[in-house]
Structures are given as C-alpha cells and as structure tokens.
Amino acid sequence: MNKPSLLVLIPLDDDSYSQVAAHFDIVYAATPAERSAAIGTQGAAIRAVLTNGTTGLTAAEIDQLPQVEFVSALGAGYENIAIDHARARGIVLCNGAGTNDDCVADHAFALLLAAVRDIAYRDRATREGIWRTQLPMAPTVSRKRMGIVGLGNIGMKVARRAAGFDIETGYHNRKPRTDAAFRYFDSVVELARWCDYLVIATPGGAATQHMVERKVLEALGPRGFLVNVSRGSVVDSAALADALASGTIAGAGLDVYEGEPEPPRALTGLRNVVLTPHVAGTSPEAIAASVSNFIDNATRHFAGEAVLTPI
CATH class of the missing domain: 3.40.50.720 (NAD(P)-binding Rossmann-like Domain)
Structure with a gap:
C-alpha cells in the first residue's frame, strides 16, 4: 500500500x-x-x-x-x-x-532565575576577574509573587515550579479556571501591579498582539521581572526595550521576540535582559x-x- x-x-x-x-x-x-x-x-x-x-x-x-x-x-x-x-x-x-510542556516550564524558570540573579552578566564578570564586591547584589527569587498570563497546561506547570520556591501565584486568562485555586485578575495591568514576576505563557495570534505594552510594564514596576516563553508578538518589543533601558522594570528573560529569527537589536545591548533563540520547547x-x-x-x-x- x-x-x-x-x-x-x-x-x-x-x-x-x-x-x-x-x-x-x-x-x-x-x-x-x-x-x-x-x-x-x-x-x-x-x-x-x-x-x-x-x-x-x-x-x-x-x-x-x-x-x-x-x-x-x-x-x-x-x-x-x-x-x-x-x-x-x-x-x-x-x-x-x-x-513539550515540561520543557517550556523548565525553561521559563531557567530564564527567571537567570534574570533575577543576574547570571549571564555575573558569568562574564567572573571570567574577566571581577569579584563579588564589585557587583551589586541581586534579589532573592523565593517568597515573591508570580503573575502568569495564560494559565493553560504550561502555565500550570510554571505555577507548580513556583510553589517549590514558596512563590505565590496569580493569573490572567480570558476567564477564570474553575480548577485553579490561584488568585484571578481580570486585567493584565492589575496582575502586573500585584506581582514581582510576570510570566507570559498565553498563545500568540491577533487576540494577544501586544497584550504586554507600556502600561503593563509600568505597572510591573522597577523591581519587577518579565519572562516570555509564548510568542514574541505578545510583548511590545519597543516598549520593553524602553522599560529595560530606563529602569521602568528590573529585567527580563525572553525566549521569543518580534522579528525572529533576527536578534532583537533594541535589546541585545542591554545587560538586564537574558535572551535565548526560541528553544524553550526543544529538547x-x-x-x-x-x-x-x-x-x-x-x-x-x-x-x-x-x-x-x-x-
């Protein structure tokens, strides 16, 4: 046949x-x-x-x-x-x-840890002979608040990993999940204002285009970190670059970005962003x-x- x-x-x-x-x-x-x-x-x-x-x-x-x-x-x-x-x-x-849900959730946490603890920069500094006394201290990851945009299968697995760090989870979806005990927020802005870490795990497409824009980043604030493992289109790249450069937010970990596969030129020169080339779901x-x-x-x-x- x-x-x-x-x-x-x-x-x-x-x-x-x-x-x-x-x-x-x-x-x-x-x-x-x-x-x-x-x-x-x-x-x-x-x-x-x-x-x-x-x-x-x-x-x-x-x-x-x-x-x-x-x-x-x-x-x-x-x-x-x-x-x-x-x-x-x-x-x-x-x-x-x-x-690939586990792989993406693992990678989301790797980006979060790397961004909050400033791992990429500290790796370079160590290789260049810079000792810790010459570096600013990085925050503790544990016992903070995480906001997940898109509490699907991947979002739930990110939340499960967050629990291991004693991190409180809230989320935004189109509608609340009846099977999730986490706090629900009916807007991304309110979620960002509440949390320390905003993790993007929502599907891409027209419905979520630039869902994370300037107002969301301002709400996340100068101690907040953004992680995106969904699609680059969900985050306004220009607004994010401005927020990172100006200190509107503390840092970001991105596996996806607008204009792939070209590197995000507005972001590559910034030290407070960790970038990977859309590999979160691959192992x-x-x-x-x-x-x-x-x-x-x-x-x-x-x-x-x-x-x-x-x-």
Missing part, C-alpha cells in the same frame, strides 16, 4: 525524519525557496502537511493543495496556520499539545514526544479514526 504524501515545512533531525518517513512519502521543504517550489510542483499530490505555529500554512498555500486532508503543528502553537480556511475545506487539524525528550504524537495522530487519521490532540 502506498504511503500518503506528506509536505514537511519545518526542519527535522535525522532520527525524526527516519521515524516520519516510515509512515509517509516525505516532500521536504524546510526553507522558503524549497517550500514555494514543492507546493508549486508537487502540491496536487500532497495529502498531509507538518508545520509549526511560527512557520504556519497560509490560505493561499492550502488552495494549492487540493488533496490535503490533514495538517499538523509539531508543537502546541498554531497561530500562523489558516485554521478557518482549513476547516472550511474539511481538513483535520491537530497539534502537539502536551508534548531530545520533547522532540521525540512531539514526533511520536504527530505519527500517532496521522496514523489514526488515515485509518479513519479521531486524532488525539485536535485543534
């Missing part, structure tokens, strides 16, 4: 590629030029697409894939996939929800779980069964 034709729009390591190739005939198009060429020349035969939230899949591209019936994001995000257009075509949509364990989840979903779909993690 012929394997379904799968268009892969994201880079896969050798092990992941081999696992997926056991189930699909892969059309590999991980660069913009390859993507355009593959859709133009082989689009008519494609039955499935593997992408992610950042890379997405446009409505125009879907229109060039007349046989496509299954589209999956490898990770949890799907903000740049034309969801409504795909649904109108009857395309089955799924994502990798739950496959050997997380990638393996995401690939396995994709294969499970795809196998179920092409066997006529319901997918496990639908969008």
Whole structure:
C-alpha cells in the first residue's frame, strides 16, 4: 500500500525524519525557496502537511493543495496556520499539545532565575576577574509573587515550579479556571501591579498582539521581572526595550521576540535582559514526544479514526 504524501515545512533531525518517513512519502521543504517550489510542483499530490505555529500554512498555500486532508503543528502553537480556511475545506487539524510542556516550564524558570540573579552578566564578570564586591547584589527569587498570563497546561506547570520556591501565584486568562485555586485578575495591568514576576505563557495570534505594552510594564514596576516563553508578538518589543533601558522594570528573560529569527537589536545591548533563540520547547525528550504524537495522530487519521490532540 502506498504511503500518503506528506509536505514537511519545518526542519527535522535525522532520527525524526527516519521515524516520519516510515509512515509517509516525505516532500521536504524546510526553507522558503524549497517550500514555494514543492507546493508549486508537487502540491496536487500532497495529502498531509507538518508545520509549526511560527512557520504556519497560509490560505493561499492550502488552495494549492487540493488533496490535503490533514495538517499538523509539531508543537502546541498554531497561530500562523489558516485554521478557518482549513476547516472550511474539511481538513483535520491537530497539534502537539502536551508534548513539550515540561520543557517550556523548565525553561521559563531557567530564564527567571537567570534574570533575577543576574547570571549571564555575573558569568562574564567572573571570567574577566571581577569579584563579588564589585557587583551589586541581586534579589532573592523565593517568597515573591508570580503573575502568569495564560494559565493553560504550561502555565500550570510554571505555577507548580513556583510553589517549590514558596512563590505565590496569580493569573490572567480570558476567564477564570474553575480548577485553579490561584488568585484571578481580570486585567493584565492589575496582575502586573500585584506581582514581582510576570510570566507570559498565553498563545500568540491577533487576540494577544501586544497584550504586554507600556502600561503593563509600568505597572510591573522597577523591581519587577518579565519572562516570555509564548510568542514574541505578545510583548511590545519597543516598549520593553524602553522599560529595560530606563529602569521602568528590573529585567527580563525572553525566549521569543518580534522579528525572529533576527536578534532583537533594541535589546541585545542591554545587560538586564537574558535572551535565548526560541528553544524553550526543544529538547531530545520533547522532540521525540512531539514526533511520536504527530505519527500517532496521522496514523489514526488515515485509518479513519479521531486524532488525539485536535485543534
């Protein structure tokens, strides 16, 4: 029996590629030029697409894939996939929800610890022979307040880690969670005013564009720290750069930023920000779980069964 034709729009390591190739005939198009060429020349035969939230899949591209019936994001995000257009075509949509939650939550705390304790700068200072008496003291992380914007699976795991540091948690969602005992705030500004650490774990997309802007940063205040492990679009980068440079907030830890993959030029020269290149959800364990989840979903779909993690 012929394997379904799968268009892969994201880079896969050798092990992941081999696992997926056991189930699909892969059309590999991980660069913009390859993507355009593959859709133009082989689009008519494609039955499935593997992408992610950042890379997405446009409505125009879907229109060039007349046989496509299954589209999956490898990770949890799907903000740049034309969801409504795909649904109108009857395309089955799924994502990798739950496959990298621990990894992202771990990374959020790594960024928080690094930002609050000034780890990156102190590492450089130590290598340059600077002793502690020449450095300002950094705050204690424990026994503070954390505000989480987006108390989903990842947000809950961040809160669980915060409890280990005796940190009190509050949160903002579109509506309160009935299964969460944490304090709910109906605005991001009020949450920021209450907390010491503001952790962004909400989905990206138009609904959350620049949710964290100047007023939020002013409310967070000069002893406050921002951590973003969701999408760069949620935070107004220019406002954040101004807030960090002026001391409006104390510091930030960012795994995501506007204009990826270009480094955020307004931020790279500032010493009170820790930056990583959108790696919070990636580890050997997380990638393996995401690939396995994709294969499970795809196998179920092409066997006529319901997918496990639908969008």
